[in-house]
Amino acid sequence: NAGVTQTPKFRVLKTGQSMTLLCAQDMNHEYMYWYRQDPGMGLRLIHYSVGEGTTAKGEVPDGYNVSRLKKQNFLLGLESAAPSQTSVYFCASSYRGTVSYEQYFGPGTRLTVT
């Protein structure tokens, strides 16, 4: 049982390049989330999904796109990377239902845009 995994763990991009971050979970969770963590700002929600084929915007969605074609996977795309997108990206998942269900986090992806 791997929990939540993220690929890649580290990446360096040049401004304008594109990339996709992959998140996978094996806990059969309905809900999945992408956050970014910047120094002094905590974690901020980028996009989330409440089920296969559905996505929604979070607090800081600009410059990112997401897709959830399979229940266990949630992809985060950067079409044209900018230095402001240098951050640590966390994926999380949880069961649907009451607020008591915790979110399980992946190990994070450290992205640097030069």
Next chain:
Amino acid sequence: AQKITQTQPGMFVQEKEAVTLDCTYDTSDQSYGLFWYKQPSSGEMIFLIYQGSYDEQNATEGRYSLNFQKARKSANLVISASQLGDSAMYFCAMKVTGGGNKLTFGTGTQLKVEL
């Protein structure tokens, strides 16, 4: 909109002492949950403890307890008998019912445990 405030950017505590990390929250929802996560220097997010808005008793998990004062909208984390391994960043977060059960995080408190 929900908001979490953690006013202590950094805290020091001596080993074996207790420490309280402050968290205040703001929401107009009646049903919500409060969470604390630990982030060691290795970077992973570790769930510590949960408190529901309708829970009458304060939550406890081993050396962690949550001092929940609903009227004051505070949810402070108390760590008893601090250990060197408790040195980490600690985040308070809140979730309200519906809309994907999204978490809103505070900015965190960096705790350092000293000998």
